[in-house]
Amino acid sequence: xxxxxxxxxxxxxxxxxxxxxxxxxxxxxxxxxxxxxxxxxxxxxxxxxxxxxxxxxxxxxxxxxxxxxxxxxxxxxxxxxxxxxxxxxxxxxxxxxxxxxxxxxxxxxxxxxxxxxxxxxxxxxxxxxxxxxx
Amino acid sequence: xxxxxxxxxxxxxxxxxxxxxxxxxxxxxxxxxxxxxxxxxxxxxxxxxxxxxxxxxxxxxxxxxxxxxxxxxxxxxxxxxxxxxxxxxxxxxxxxxxxxxxxxxxxxxxxxxxxxxxxxxxxxxxxxxxxxxxxxxxxxxxxxxxxxxxxxxxxxxxxxxxxxxxxxxxx
Numbered sequence: 459x460x461x462x463x464x465x466x467x468x469x470x471x472x473x474x475x476x477x478x479x480x481x482x483x484x485x486x487x488x489x490x491x492x493x494x495x496x497x498x499x500x501x502x503x504x505x506x507x508x509x510x511x512x513x514x515x516x517x518x519x520x521x522x523x524x525x526x527x528x529x530x531x532x533x534x535x536x537x538x539x540x541x542x543x544x545x546x547x548x549x550x551x552x553x554x555x556x557x558x559x560x561x562x563x564x565x566x567x568x569x570x571x572x573x574x575x576x577x578x579x580x581x582x583x584x585x586x587x588x589x590x591x592x
Numbered sequence: 593x594x595x596x597x598x599x600x601x602x603x604x605x606x607x608x609x610x611x612x613x614x615x616x617x618x619x620x621x622x623x624x625x626x627x628x629x630x631x632x633x634x635x636x637x638x639x640x641x642x643x644x645x646x647x648x649x650x651x652x653x654x655x656x657x658x659x660x661x662x663x664x665x666x667x668x669x670x671x672x673x674x675x676x677x678x679x680x681x682x683x684x685x686x687x688x689x690x691x692x693x694x695x696x697x698x699x700x701x702x703x704x705x706x707x708x709x710x711x712x713x714x715x716x717x718x719x720x721x722x723x724x725x726x727x728x729x730x731x732x733x734x735x736x737x738x739x740x741x742x743x744x745x746x747x748x749x750x751x752x753x754x755x756x757x758x759x760x761x762x763x
Contacts (some may be wrong), residue, residue, distance in 0.1 A: 536661065577649050577667060578660070584645050585661050 479521075480514050480544045486533045497532035504528025519544075534586065596624065607761060609723065610690050610718050617624055617689060618726075626730035626763055635681040639666065644688060655680040657687040675747040679723050686722035691715050724754040733758045 468526070482489075492500075494507030505528035507554070512518035513529075521544065530537035607615075615625040621641060623634070639646045645663050648670040656667045666684045668677075728745060733755065736744060741751050757763075 492742075573651060577647060577651060580647050580649065581645060581660055581665050584647075585663050588663070590644075 460506040477543060478516070479519060480516050482540070482542070483510065483529070483533070486535060490534065492533070497529070499532075500534070501532035505532060524588050534589075574584050606722070607763060608718075611721065611761065611763070614689055614722050614725075615642065625725060627731065628681060628726075629729050630678065630726040632678050632681060635678060635685060638685060642688065644685075654734040657691075658683045675727070675745050679747075679750055680726055682723035682726045683719045686719035687715075689723045690718055690722070720753065721757055724750060724757060730758065730763050741758055 460561050466586075487497075494510040497505060497510045498507045505525055509518060509525070510529070510532070513521075521540075525543070526540050530540050611625075618625050621638065623630070628634075636646065638644075642664070645660075645665045647667045649664060650670050651666060651667065653667070654669050654672065654676075656665075658665055658667075666681075666688065668681055668684065672680055726740070728751065732744070733743065738751070738755065741755075742748060744752050
């Protein structure tokens with residue numbers, strides 16, 4: 459017996475849009491419970507709280523190398539992660555190992571992403587903890 | 593291969609190089625490969641000594657080894673039980689020692705445990721050989737009958753795989 463194919467079956471699932479710099483900074487501020495002024499302080503005034511606010515409001519998207527470095531220091535994240543966000547590649551897919559996870563399980567990118575995200579959150583948390591250790 | 597040439601031992605003519613390398617590394621940590629039956633506790637101790645981030649999570653994948661932000665990460669499905677649990681743990685540990693993610697294209701760098709590839713893929717086979725050698729020591733193979741090994745370990749596939757290795761390399 460032939461089964462009727464849904465007209466939408468060949469339509470690929472819409473993949474999640476890449477995270478913007480604003481989304482990324484907002485997420486990190488929330489995760490680490492940091493304020494704009496904390497970023498200014500942690501970056502040794504390399505970036506001002508006002509500039510961080512502008513990034514969140516999409517008013518400042520072309521950052522200089524110094525600003526990227528300062529923001530990375532303020533957030534306690536590697537500058538390459540911020541650079542990847544700016545050029546439209548999520549840091550997640552930049553990790554070679556995770557590329558492989560995607561490669562091997564690409565039946566539904568959205569589902570894989572949803573499954574991988576919490577795992578990476580746990581790993582990132584542990585990496586941050588180890589980096590903070592004296 | 594993560595282990596350096598200096599760590600490779602050549603005694604035992606039939607012992608493959610990757611087995612000798614792991615045996616030498618374990619020996620430095622105070623473990624004797626063919627005499628000690630490694631458990632999950634040993635695995636956790638080795639992960640700590642090697643500064644590997646160990647994540648146990650209820651994911652669909654059984655196990656994986658990858659590098660993330662400059663750290664080595666072993667992920668193990670938290671719902672694993674029985675002999676498969678230490679087997680997958682030791683299998684991923686073997687990937688950490690033997691298959692450092694450099695050189696191959698990115699798509700092949702993460703080592704995911706896949707039982708279907710266990711005996712097909714060279715890299716997977718090497719990791720499975722190490723895992724079974726660590727799990728069922730030679731001393732048990734030489735002491736117990738096949739029936740007793742099955743009683744003791746309770747997983748026919750892993751015991752048969754281990755016996756096959758014993759017949760091939762004599763350890």
